[in-house]
Amino acid sequence: NAGVTQTPKFQVLKTGQSMTLQCAQDMNHEYMSWYRQDPGMGLRLIHYSVGAGITDQGEVPNGYNVSRSTTEDFPLRLLSAAPSQTSVYFCASSSQGNQPQHFGDGTRLSIL
């Protein structure tokens, strides 16, 4: 049972490049979410999904897109990377949005 798997673990991008952060869970959870973690700011919600085909914006959605074509996968797309998007990104899943969340180990992203 792998839980929540995030790839890649590390990535360096140049300003303006695009990329997709992958997230997969094998717990059949309906709720999935993406957070970014910056020093001194805790976790901030970027986008979330309450089930396949349903996504919504969180606190800091600008510059990011998501889709949820299957229950298992919830990729996060950076459309045109900016230095302000340098952060650690965490994907999480749970049975419901306000229930205990299972986190991946994060993707450390640097934008030069």
Place this chain on the structure above:
Amino acid sequence: SQQGEEDPQALSIQEGENATMNCSYKTSINNLQWYRQNSGRGLVHLILIRSNEREKHSGRLRVTLDTSKKSSSLLITASRAADTASYFCAHRTPGGGNKLTFGTGTQLKVEL
């Protein structure tokens, strides 16, 4: 910001001592959760306390909840070096349905 606040921001104690961390929030909740994050890893769920509960125990962890003061505390008894981590509280996002809002965390260091 809609985030809760934890205090202290950082705490350093000796092995065997107790560690207490506090969390305040600003809105009504149906539960409050505590998470641990080891360096370089994702968050791990520790304990969930429902709004109609005042105290909950799990091993060396004791969580209290005071809904009249909108505050919670996490007590780790007989701390060990392995407890060194950051600890976060999380609660339902104000007006945000079933989304969770995370606090900024307390960094705990347990020294031998």
